[in-house]
Amino acid sequence: MLNGRTLTMGIETSCDETAVGIVADGRTVLANVISSQIDIHTAYGGVVPEIASRRHLESINDVIDRALREADCTLDDIDVIGVTYGPGLVGALLIGVATAKAISYARDIPLVAVNHMHGHIAANYLAYPELEPPFLGLVVSGGHTNIVRVTDYNACEIIGRTRDDAAGEAFDKVARVIGLGYPGGPKVDRAARQGNRDAIAFKRVYLESGSYDFSFSGLKTQVLNYLNTERQAGREIPVNDVAASFQEAVMEVIATKAVTAAKEFGDDLIAVSGGVAANSRLRELLTQMGGEAGIRVIWPEPVLCTDNGVMIACAAYYNWLKGECADRSLDAVPGLDF
Amino acid sequence: MLVLAIETTGKNGSAALIDESNDPVMALSTGEMSHLTDIIELIDLCFQKAGRSKADLTHVAASVGPGSFTGLRIGVSVARALGQSLNLPCIAVPTLEAMMLGALDFLVTEGELRPVTHICTIINARRHQTYGAIWSVLTDYEHLDGNGEPGFLIRETVPQGQHMIEEIMEAIAGLQGTVVMTGDGVDAYRSLIADAVGRMQAEASVLPQSCGGFKPMGCSDRYPEVVEMPAEARYQRADAVARIAIGKAAAGDTVVYDKLLPDYMRKTEAEMKLEAGTLSNKIREAR
Numbered sequence: 372m373l374n375g376r377t378l379t380m381g382i383e384t385s386c387d388e389t390a391v392g393i394v395a396d397g398r399t400v401l402a403n404v405i406s407s408q409i410d411i412h413t414a415y416g417g418v419v420p421e422i423a424s425r426r427h428l429e430s431i432n433d434v435i436d437r438a439l440r441e442a443d444c445t446l447d448d449i450d451v452i453g454v455t456y457g458p459g460l461v462g463a464l465l466i467g468v469a470t471a472k473a474i475s476y477a478r479d480i481p482l483v484a485v486n487h488m489h490g491h492i493a494a495n496y497l498a499y500p501e502l503e504p505p506f507l508g509l510v511v512s513g514g515h516t517n518i519v520r521v522t523d524y525n526a527c528e529i530i531g532r533t534r535d536d537a538a539g540e541a542f543d544k545v546a547r548v549i550g551l552g553y554p555g556g557p558k559v560d561r562a563a564r565q566g567n568r569d570a571i572a573f574k575r576v577y578l579e580s581g582s583y584d585f586s587f588s589g590l591k592t593q594v595l596n597y598l599n600t601e602r603q604a605g606r607e608i609p610v611n612d613v614a615a616s617f618q619e620a621v622m623e624v625i626a627t628k629a630v631t632a633a634k635e636f637g638d639d640l641i642a643v644s645g646g647v648a649a650n651s652r653l654r655e656l657l658t659q660m661g662g663e664a665g666i667r668v669i670w671p672e673p674v675l676c677t678d679n680g681v682m683i684a685c686a687a688y689y690n691w692l693k694g695e696c697a698d699r700s701l702d703a704v705p706g707l708d709f
Numbered sequence: 710m711l712v713l714a715i716e717t718t719g720k721n722g723s724a725a726l727i728d729e730s731n732d733p734v735m736a737l738s739t740g741e742m743s744h745l746t747d748i749i750e751l752i753d754l755c756f757q758k759a760g761r762s763k764a765d766l767t768h769v770a771a772s773v774g775p776g777s778f779t780g781l782r783i784g785v786s787v788a789r790a791l792g793q794s795l796n797l798p799c800i801a802v803p804t805l806e807a808m809m810l811g812a813l814d815f816l817v818t819e820g821e822l823r824p825v826t827h828i829c830t831i832i833n834a835r836r837h838q839t840y841g842a843i844w845s846v847l848t849d850y851e852h853l854d855g856n857g858e859p860g861f862l863i864r865e866t867v868p869q870g871q872h873m874i875e876e877i878m879e880a881i882a883g884l885q886g887t888v889v890m891t892g893d894g895v896d897a898y899r900s901l902i903a904d905a906v907g908r909m910q911a912e913a914s915v916l917p918q919s920c921g922g923f924k925p926m927g928c929s930d931r932y933p934e935v936v937e938m939p940a941e942a943r944y945q946r947a948d949a950v951a952r953i954a955i956g957k958a959a960a961g962d963t964v965v966y967d968k969l970l971p972d973y974m975r976k977t978e979a980e981m982k983l984e985a986g987t988l989s990n991k992i993r994e995a996r
Contacts, residue, residue, distance in 0.1 A: 415988060419979040421778065425971075428782050432793050432967050446794055462779055465745050469783045473790035476749045477763060699749040 373444050379451040379691070380438070381684025382431070384467035385459025385487050386513070387418045389430040391438040392681030393449070397688030398500055402441035403674065403681045406430045409554060416553050417543060424462035431470050438680065446478055453687020456484040456697075457707025458514070464703035472699055483687040484697040487678075488515060488709050489525045493686040494679070495642040496524075498671035507638040509629045511653070512645030513539030513556070516585045516625065518632050519709060521642070524689035529709050530632050531583025538621055538647050541587035545594050545617050549610050559614045560650050566611030568619035568652075571597060575624050583628050590620055618652055626656035633666050643670040646677045711761060712768040712958050713752065713791070714951035717744040717784035718776025718804045719832070719893060724751040725947035726759045727955045733948040734759040744783040752787075763795065768963060770800035770954030772807055772945060775840035775871075775974040776832055785971050792966030799969040800954045800962065804945060805830045805869045809844045811949030812891045813861065815942035826886025827866065827933070829877065831894025837874050837901070839894045840974050843867035843881070871974050874898045878905035884933045891938035892945075899937075906935050 372378065376395040383390040387409060393402040408426045412418045439445060454471035457464060475482035491510045496502055508519040508527060516538045518531040536544070539556055546555030551562055573593050576586050594617055601608055633641050641661060647653065648670045661668040675682060690696075714725045714733070722744040725735040736754035738747040756762060771788035774781040781804070792799040808830040816825050831841035847862040854860060867880045874894065881888050882905070890902065909932035937943075957963065982988035 414983060415979050419977065421977040422979060424778070424782060425973075425977070428786055428789075428971065431786070432789050435793065462782070465779065465783060466786050469745060469748070469786035470790040472749050473787040474794045476752070477791050477794040699753070700746045702746045 372450060373448040377450045377688070378442070378444060378448050379453055379684040379688040380449045381485070381490075381680040381682070381687055382435075382452070382454040382467045382471050383487070383490070383678055383680045383683045384427045384431065384463050385455045385457070386463060386678060387412055387423050388678040389427050389434050390678060390680040391434045392679055392684045393438050393442040393444070394497070394681055394684040394688065397685055398496060400497055400681050401444070402438040403679055404434050404438040404441060405674075405677075405679055406434050413553050416547060418460070420460045420462055423460060424466060427463055427466040431466055446474065446480075449480055451483055451687055451691045452480050453483040453485045453683050453690070455487045455490060455683050456701060457704035458487055459705060461703055461705040464705060468701060468703045472701060476699060481691060482697045482701065483690045483695065484701055485683045485686045485690065486525070486707055486709065488517070489527075489686045490682040491644040492519070492521055492527070492642065493689070494644045494671045494675040494682040495669060496685050497681055498675055499669055502642065502669070505638070506640045506642050507629065507633045507636065509625070509641055509643045510645045511538050511625060511643070511647035513537060513543070515645060517709065518583050518629055520636055520638070524693075525686055527709060530636070531585065531628060533585040533587065535586050535588040536591065538585070538587060538625065541591050541621060542647070544591050548595060548598060549608065549613050551610070551614070556647055556650065559618055560652065562611045562614035563618045563652060566609070566613070566615030568615040570609065570612035571616040573616055573620040575620055577624060583632050585624065585628070587621060590617065618650070622650065622653045622656050626653060626660050629657065630660040630664055630666060633661075634664055639666055641666060641668045643668065644676060648676045649673045710767045710955065710958055711765045712770055712800070712951060712954045713755070713766055714770040714772070714802070714947045714954050715748065715752070715784040715788050716772040716807070716945050716947035716950045717748060718772050718774055718781040719945035721944065722747050722751060722780070722784075723947035724748065724755050725951040726755045726761060727951035729955070731952065731955065733951040735946065735948040735951075737946065742777070742780065744780050748783060748787055766795060766797060768800055768954065768958045769795070769797050770802050770950060770957070771969065772804045772947070772950045773801045773970065774804050774972040775834070776804050776945065778973060781971050785969060789966045789969050792969065798963035799966050800957045801964060801969055801972075802950045802953045802957070803869060803972060804832070805840065805842045807949040807953050808892055808945055809842070809863065810952055811946055812889060812938055812942065813846065814949065814952070815938070816889065824887055825889050827884055827888040829881065829888055829890045831874070831877060831890065831892045831898070833894045833897035834871060834975070837898075839872055839874055839877060839898070840870070841867070841872050841877055841892070841894060842869040843877070843884075843888070874901050875905070878902065881935060882909055882932055887934040887936060889936050889938055891943050893943070895937050895943060902935070
């Protein structure tokens with residue numbers, strides 16, 4: 372407790388960010404420290420799990436210390452420790468879980484296991500203090516593309532999911548083949564702003580009627596085929612146009628399905644989160660389509676969209692309020708479902 | 710002093726507590742590679758068995774590798790976090806050194822010291838690789854203990870590092886006396902070891918009668934006797950880690966939690982490929 376407020380620390384190491392956040396009463400950010408490994412993995416064209424695991428171990432305790440300093444508190448003031456236990460890279464997850472369990476044991480602080488995906492949704496609770504379930508959630512990140520009905524804190528029902536590649540994965544792959552490099556999301560977004568999104572007619576993949584699922588692997592093949600054809604014909608690749616047209620084909624489908632789902636389920640609010648929520652075209656499309664349908668679309672600021680510790684702390688706080696604590700046998704679950 | 714030692718580099722995880730009496734209390738997991746699930750419970754069991762509390766602790770030690778990358782990271786992470794949250798110094802214990810001490814303890818405590826002159830500690834690193842070392846054991850009559858018993862001098866004959874099993878066997882062929890082989894590398898490379906010893910035998914004229922009471926992997930008169938450590942004493946254990954750690958604690962050989970780091974003994978495959986230029990080729994091909 373600090374000044375009568377419950378302090379929750381959130382630890383996140385599921386992929387390539389070593390992150391620790393501290394929140395007061397679940398909703399007020401006191402510290403948000405993120406140590407990104409992106410520069411290291413860029414040389415490899417993507418996240419290398421073994422390297423990520425090694426870096427997490429080297430950074431985690433320092434990131435915790437920095438978060439405590441930023442929040443101007445000590446471990447004595449921490450009432451709850453939350454940690455991401457899945458989904459993610461197993462070697463990366465276990466650094467956070469081992470660290471959180473040891474601190475919880477050493478200091479007799481309750482431990483709460485957090486589903487990374489619930490964390491992404493919780494980012495919106497931090498950005499919008501008045502937000503409460505139920506609402507429609509759209510979680511789009513490097514590893515996930517999901518439309519969910521958020522029925523309660525850390526409880527949701529999956530309406531749609533990707534059947535193959537996640538949106539972020541498709542961005543990384545396309546960015547690589549058109550020479551933009553890693554990470555694909557922001558690089559394609561930037562290139563697309565200089566390009567014509569109607570230049571190349573990539574087919575939109577809506578799957579069967581009424582489905583809210585996604586499939587992006589066919590689109591990736593379309594891009595590869597287009598590039599081969601152009602190269603064989605000796606034409607120069609219009610990188611910005613490819614980026615813009617590909618991005619449009621992804622985002623149009625995501626935005627259309629999210630808004631259609633909100634209409635069908637009677638939700639007047641869509642909360643977007645995950646790394647791809649930072650995409651400028653997705654925001655434009657959702658705002659436009661949502662506006663036409665009378666649906667409000669919200670998203671957190673970019674620092675809360677990418678992986679971070681405060682979203683984990685927020686989700687942990689609500690689990691803790693429900694009395695859902697983990698015991699000392701907590702394990703990492705890399706394939707954890709929503 | 711009360712030192713907690715954590716060992717999660719091998720198949721079965723363990724924790725141990727040790728104080729100046731030098732008689733560790735240990736909890737050993739029966740689960741295989743269930744380190745993350747078990748480790749806190751094992752630590753707690755040690756406190757219960759020893760009738761001590763977390764508040765009594767003065768140091769936190771971990772077996773830092775080599776070994777299973779995932780396994781050793783769990784132990785090191787837990788040790789770092791305990792050091793951080795309990796404000797205690799940490800101690801890095803080299804895994805192969807702890808295995809050597811564990812083997813020596815076993816050889817001495819089973820009555821007389823077995824006629825062993827060398828301990829070969831090998832951890833399976835796959836594809837004929839080991840993380841290994843060969844230690845020469847000399848009886849030290851210069852420094853007798855309180856009971857007038859001699860101690861041991863240990864020399865690192867083949868230094869701790871990444872060695873091919875063939876290199877290890879070549880080094881053994883140049884030794885004299887009895888070599889006891891220990892660690893999960895024995896299980897992984899048993900037939901390769903036996904083949905190497907067979908070649909030694911083929912070159913030798915007379916076979917000796919016994920192999921020091923252990924299961925022989927092969928003996929000869931020209932080459933050293935090679936025996937394998939019984940399974941019950943073959944693998945990494947926290948009590949041996951604790952015995953090295955208490956010595957380091959007394960000597961002030963400690964680090965702050967943030968400086969307690971794994972000793973993988975091997976770069977990641979991606980780093981090796983990047984350095985060799987093969988990774989960038991692959992990315993170029995993908996383009």
